[in-house]
Amino acid sequence: MAETKYTEDHEAVYVDGDVAWVGITPYAQEALGDLVFVELPEVGKSLSKGDEFAVVESVKTAAEVYSPVDGEVVEANDNMPDDLELITKSLADGGWIAKIKMSDASQLDGLMDEAAYQDYLKTLD
Amino acid sequence: MSAESKIVEMMEEDHKPEHDGDRGLHYEENLLWEKEHSDSSGVDLPEPAGLKSRTGVAERGNIGLPQVSEPQALRHFVRMSTWNYSIDHGFFPLGSCTMKHNPRLNEKIARHPKFAHIHPMQPESTVQGALGLIYELQEWLAELTNLPGVCLSPAAGAHGELAGMMTIRRAHEQKGEIKKRKIVLTPDSSHGTNPATAVTCGFEVRNMPTKETGILTVEAFKEALYKTDPDGADVAGMMVTNPNTCGLFEKDIIEIANLLHKAGGYFYMDGANFNALVGKIRPGDFGVDVMHINLHKTFSTPHGGGGPGSGPICCTDELAQFMPVPTVVKIGDMYKLETIEDRPESVGRLKGYQGQFGMHVRALSYMLSHGADGLKRVSEDAVLNANYILRQLEGDYYAPYADQGPCMHEALLTDKHQKEHGVQTLDIAKALIEKGFHPMTVYFPLVLPGTMLIEPTETESKDSLDRFITVMKDIANEAETNENAADHFHSFPHSSPRRRLDEVKAARNPQLRWKPA
Incomplete structure (x- = not known):
């Protein structure tokens, strides 16, 4: 069964074969507040791990979303700009921002699993 | 029902719109278009007869402008103005915005007919006093910052940032290094205009984390400086606000500036918070190459709706040849606004005429009325x-x-x-x-x-x-x-x-x- 992984910057990653579905965690959504804007990446854009690929904006602030892996954007969630509540759904249910075809799936090994991420959240303010 | 929610309900009842809200001489006000219109009008103009428009439109239809009399128009805008809030109403504690009192002496001086009634296109020989005032203000800013090149024309803080970063860009172009120096470093606490300005000038932004300490550490700076080149030779410069937006003085700034200069980068200081430093310490002494100053904050000229802003830049001798034109130069006993012919290496003109002259008058009035000791205080x-x-x-x-x-x-x-x-x-x-x-x-x-x-x-x-x-x-x-x-x-x-x-x-x-x- 596919597993969801997490980054320290609060990206959530759902792994579907060699494609990573990337969104933001409930913690990030809570910190941002209600979203008012999402800037999606262009399909075909090649990314290195750590590259900014999307921007999510709320009335409080704007935040970059970073790619957790090297790869290429194969799909952007075109429904999201018109339906910002999608971000609150789980990745598999439409909460993803972009799908990235990974060139090195072993990079996922450096990410946290659910339990590790929950422990990580406890260390934050 | 609790007493409190009852009050809330009563208040909601109180605030139904549509002029029921006109209570205690506090007025609700609709848009001009939503007013009931009579045929009244503030101005009566005769119908143009037999005129054919030069654009080929023979007849103009009704364009739907509201029809109100002069007192109706006046009351509309005055009523709306009562909804405004300003420093003249009360305490206005906006951080990073410096909403301080604007002394009325400044206003009196700026309204003096010999300042207020001159025109920017007058011959320079007839406005020597005004040019002399700009020159004097340039001298004050150079002294307070220890940065001798001063350009007063930028019309706001962000405009000053643009002028300053264009100046840095031009310096790298002249050295033939602009192609390899693509990166500008900013701390994550910076004003949003800093990275925005860097990107507008064609640079890439690299963030430096400051969360743990609130200030930029030498370690965080080094990591960013040498991240993709062991000598930092791909870094064009850094933009740092000092004191920063956490309200803290960047105490390692001299060491950081030295490392940056050694790598060939320039130090842009966002001077939005210069009001904490005036008379105490000069940015030129801690390694700043170019900075802007918000006259409308540090030197008390009005802003936040009262404006306009004014964001002069101050820079080192090395960079002064590149900053925008015009500045006021003194030749013998005469003052003159320089042109691009006088300083061909300049990035050029960013603003019409000489900048916001009315703000220059107010700022110099503020400086002179406080004096050097007063500004320190x-x-x-x-x-x-x-x-x-x-x-x-x-x-x-x-x-x-x-x-x-x-x-x-x-x-x-x-x-x-x-x-x-x-x-x-x-x-x-x-x-x-x-x-x-x-x-x-x-x-x-x-x-x-x-x-x-x-x-x-x-x-x-x-x-x-x-x-x-x-x-x-x-x-x-x-x-x-x-x-x-x-x-x-x-x-x-x-x-x-x-x-x-x-x-x-x-x-x-x-x-x-x-x-x-």
């Missing part, structure tokens, strides 16, 4: 007032950097304690409105969640600070002790002309154009 009092607020409130609110020592001209708090009771920064801001104070800057800087940045400025009395502190303590106490704190706070404000506005809806579905109902 201004900085000291601004810092003293901010520290008074910080120490009074650090027990009630989380003050992330308070244990590092004194702050500079602004105090940083967050909603960390109140959030445990469901009360967030936005709720605290709305509660402040209810209790008669304009809120501080909220959710900025972005280094920590729920920040509140308070800049009291030197012009507030102790009495005014004490009243603000009392209300802030009351709010913290209410958040902690009210059993239903979250709901209680979410209902604020109650007494303002409008209750809590739906900011999310406004951002998601903005109505940018009025349409008939």
